[in-house]
Amino acid sequence: MSKTSTPAETPLLQVSNLTRIFDVSKPWLNRVVEREPKQFLRAVDNVSFEIRKGETLALVGESGSGKSTVAKMLVGLLDPSEGTILFDGQPMIMNSSERMMELRKRFQMIFQSPYASLNPRWKVADIIAEPMIVLGVEKDSAKIEARVDDLLGLVGLSAADGSKFPHEFSGGQRQRIAIARALSSSPEFIVCDEPTSALDVSVQAQILNLMRDLQDQLGLTYLFISHDLSVVRHMANRIGVLYLGALVEIADSKELFKAPQHPYTRMLLDAVPDLEMTGRQRKEVEGEIPNPINPPSGCTFHPRCPFANDRCKREVPLWTQTRTGVAACHGVEEGRIPSAEMA
Amino acid sequence: MTTPLLSVRDLVIEFPTRHGPLTAVDGVSFDLAAGEVLGVVGESGAGKSLTGSAIIGLLDPPGHIASGEIYLKGERIDNLRAEDMRAIRGRRIGMVFQDPLTSLNPLYTIADQLIETIRTHLRLSEREARQRAIGLLDDVGIPAASRRIDDYPHQFSGGMRQRVVIALALAAEPELVIADEPTTALDVSVQAQIIDVLKEQCTQHGASVILITHDMGVIAETADRVAVMYSGRIAEIGPVREIIQNAKHPYTSGLMGSIPTLAQEEDRLVQIPGSMPRLSDIPPGCPFNPRCDKVFDKCRVQRPALIPVENRQVACWLYEEATTNEVAT
Ligand SMILES: Nc1ncnc2c1ncn2[C@@H]1O[C@H](COP(=O)(O)OP(=O)(O)OP(=O)(O)O)[C@@H](O)[C@H]1O
Ligand SMILES: Nc1ncnc2c1ncn2[C@@H]1O[C@H](COP(=O)(O)OP(=O)(O)O)[C@@H](O)[C@H]1O
Numbered sequence: 001m002s003k004t005s006t007p008a009e010t011p012l013l014q015v016s017n018l019t020r021i022f023d024v025s026k027p028w029l030n031r032v033v034e035r036e037p038k039q040f041l042r043a044v045d046n047v048s049f050e051i052r053k054g055e056t057l058a059l060v061g062e063s064g065s066g067k068s069t070v071a072k073m074l075v076g077l078l079d080p081s082e083g084t085i086l087f088d089g090q091p092m093i094m095n096s097s098e099r100m101m102e103l104r105k106r107f108q109m110i111f112q113s114p115y116a117s118l119n120p121r122w123k124v125a126d127i128i129a130e131p132m133i134v135l136g137v138e139k140d141s142a143k144i145e146a147r148v149d150d151l152l153g154l155v156g157l158s159a160a161d162g163s164k165f166p167h168e169f170s171g172g173q174r175q176r177i178a179i180a181r182a183l184s185s186s187p188e189f190i191v192c193d194e195p196t197s198a199l200d201v202s203v204q205a206q207i208l209n210l211m212r213d214l215q216d217q218l219g220l221t222y223l224f225i226s227h228d229l230s231v232v233r234h235m236a237n238r239i240g241v242l243y244l245g246a247l248v249e250i251a252d253s254k255e256l257f258k259a260p261q262h263p264y265t266r267m268l269l270d271a272v273p274d275l276e277m278t279g280r281q282r283k284e285v286e287g288e289i290p291n292p293i294n295p296p297s298g299c300t301f302h303p304r305c306p307f308a309n310d311r312c313k314r315e316v317p318l319w320t321q322t323r324t325g326v327a328a329c330h331g332v333e334e335g336r337i338p339s340a341e342m343a
Numbered sequence: 344m345t346t347p348l349l350s351v352r353d354l355v356i357e358f359p360t361r362h363g364p365l366t367a368v369d370g371v372s373f374d375l376a377a378g379e380v381l382g383v384v385g386e387s388g389a390g391k392s393l394t395g396s397a398i399i400g401l402l403d404p405p406g407h408i409a410s411g412e413i414y415l416k417g418e419r420i421d422n423l424r425a426e427d428m429r430a431i432r433g434r435r436i437g438m439v440f441q442d443p444l445t446s447l448n449p450l451y452t453i454a455d456q457l458i459e460t461i462r463t464h465l466r467l468s469e470r471e472a473r474q475r476a477i478g479l480l481d482d483v484g485i486p487a488a489s490r491r492i493d494d495y496p497h498q499f500s501g502g503m504r505q506r507v508v509i510a511l512a513l514a515a516e517p518e519l520v521i522a523d524e525p526t527t528a529l530d531v532s533v534q535a536q537i538i539d540v541l542k543e544q545c546t547q548h549g550a551s552v553i554l555i556t557h558d559m560g561v562i563a564e565t566a567d568r569v570a571v572m573y574s575g576r577i578a579e580i581g582p583v584r585e586i587i588q589n590a591k592h593p594y595t596s597g598l599m600g601s602i603p604t605l606a607q608e609e610d611r612l613v614q615i616p617g618s619m620p621r622l623s624d625i626p627p628g629c630p631f632n633p634r635c636d637k638v639f640d641k642c643r644v645q646r647p648a649l650i651p652v653e654n655r656q657v658a659c660w661l662y663e664e665a666t667t668n669e670v671a672t
């Protein structure tokens with residue numbers, strides 16, 4: 001999988017066999033009364049990937065595929081059930097050791113809902129200053145103030161906006177505030193979970209442009225989560241496709257769109273509406289996502305896959321090297337999936 | 344000329360406030376032909392939903408129609424008594440909203456709700472209505488419809504629920520279906536399925552559709568014509584293909600450029616500076632003028648009306664001479 005990275009440079013982030021299991025059992029008494037066993041949900045299942053310094057890796061997938069759960073584990077909001085996360089070669093264990101506090105300054109997260117993530121009772125300047133103070137990046141109040149002003153300018157707001165409250169801003173402006181806050185501790189790595197999904201397209205364009213400018217200016221590395229393939233295509237260098245908690249394909253962004261390998265990736269691409277009106281025939285996606293508590297056997301995609309056979313129903317597919325990256329599919333491995341080159 | 348199925352004339356929707364009325368929809372006019380699919384796009388707050396709600400007589404007070412008229416097959420419907428409007432809603436105009444749960448009652452089975460709607464509007468026996476309901480569910484792609492019909496809404500996934508809502512909207516063979524963001528709350532892979540079902544079913548039942556969405560991709564694939572709304576007004580309206588490939592209104596071009604596409608290679612998206620004004624401070628003249636890169640003096644003082652340009656209409660002063668001396672721009 002690390003084929004594309006230069007061996008000399010350690011990836012900024014190395015995720016191996018990351019798994020998160022949730023206990024979704026009914027309360028104890030109900031279970032006893034209804035004679036039901038405990039139930040578990042593998043929200044993230046054995047996920048491995050790397051992100052190099054300065055690049056953007058995108059994770060795509062339908063609702064419930066585990067995107068946010070991966071994001072939360074990366075920034076320490078959720079403990080992994082299994083697997084390891086190395087940040088700059090060092091294991092991330094969420095405790096309050098000094099080493100961890102040092103690491104903690106180096107990454108941040110931006111969420112989908114710019115309103116929910118901003119404390120409505122705090123002034124914007126205090127919201128932006130918070131990570132700086134909590135993580136002990138800066139203690140001098142004059143310096144903090146100056147940095148908040150700089151950050152506001154950096155995201156296209158004015159210093160005067162610092163004394164206002166979040167509700168005085170539009171959705172796009174609130175997302176700018178959330179970005180300023182994420183940048184406040186000068187992180188190198190930012191996890192962005194659907195940062196523009198709640199925004200109108202014209203506002204989304206402003207935020208996406210801003211995020212790319214900041215990446216160039218500050219050398220940021222992004223993990224970018226979205227369900228919108230056109231947005232992902234615009235932002236990412238590489239793309240990982242999640243299905244029912246598992247990564248099914250990772251490939252270079254351009255290649256993935258030109259020649260998707262995994263049948264699920266193809267299905268997602270086929271469902272994108274054709275805005276250019278090239279006459280490309282959009283294919284209807286078959287079926288819906290199965291219940292994650294009782295995932296299908298073998299390849300979990302088999303009930304929706306036009307290429308499924310008996311082996312697919314029995315055996316969990318392993319990673320196969322493809323022309324464009326890697327994919328977990330028996331059909332790809334056996335070379336029996338017809339090529340799907342797109343124009 | 345034949346009477347359009349729906350005709351909206353100078354629709355103005357206001358909200359009273361302590362500082363005087365706020366105008367949320369300001370002079371919207373359009374016609375819809377029988378069997379036609381009209382897409383309505385624009386950013387949130389542009390007035391799309393209010394326009395839709397006004398047509399079906401479901402404006403939430405204190406919002407109200409301050410002036411203008413709405414005609415269904417030539418018959419005025421904006422000033423009907425609540426009771427008469429109720430007879431039109433469901434029967435002649437069907438509705439599909441963003442959240443399928445707003446249209447479905449959680450306490451009743453799908454069968455109860457479909458059969459009631461069918462029997463309120465059509466003279467059918469309980470048995471015939473049930474048969475018809477099963478047929479409708481089948482048409483919208485609910486597998487094992489005769490069994491699933493006795494389930495409750497919560498037993499369906501979001502996509503299945505929206506299929507049920509489409510069946511419900513079509514149950515009484517309406518002439519018009521208004522769908523307000525019907526796929527916004529659904530998963531990407533399911534969105535396309537729902538749009539396909541909506542379009543296919545409306546075509547089959549001969550219903551016209553007003554499809555309100557902020558997703559230009561959906562419009563591109565579904566609609567015959569599109570109305571682009573901005574600050575409570577129509578900025579541009581015309582055939583979808585022409586508007587997508589060659590927008591004339593500066594706002595429409597900005598909007599089109601801001602959409603990332605699969606084919607695109609550019610690093611930066613087109614960006615319209617600033618944001619849509621609040622209702623309380625819509626600027627005089629053209630409401631887009633503070634953000635427009637083609638603005639000139641007149642734009643700041645005089646409001647442009649919809650000007651016919653080729654086979655579309657554009658509310659922009661740049662196209663003024665096109666009408667006065669027939670010069671194409
Ligand atoms: N705290 C939790 N307890 C139980 N199950 C959970 C919890 N958090 C997430 N899940 C489940 O884990 C799976 C993955 O959820 P996750 O939020 O990561 O999906 P996602 O890909 O981010 O989806 P979306 O696109 O809707 O944001 C889902 O089936 C979800 O219901
Ligand atoms: N009940 C209300 N009271 C006051 N303003 C409202 C109300 N409902 C809608 N509006 C305003 O009317 C404008 C248009 O709303 P709407 O039609 O819902 O927009 P859209 O559907 O295009 O997003 C917005 O500025 C909105 O804030």
Ligand code: SF4
Pocket residue numbers: 262263264299300301302305306307308309312317328329330331332
């Ligand atoms: S492993 Fe089989 S079922 Fe799964 S995606 Fe590949 S071909 Fe389809």
Ligand code: SF4
Pocket residue numbers: 592593594629630631632633635636637638639642647658659660661
């Ligand atoms: S009328 Fe003037 S300001 Fe408005 S869109 Fe046209 S050129 Fe721009």
Ligand SMILES: [Mg+2]
Pocket residue numbers: 067068069193
């Ligand atoms: Mg999520």
Ligand SMILES: [Mg+2]
Pocket residue numbers: 391392393
């Ligand atoms: Mg709306």
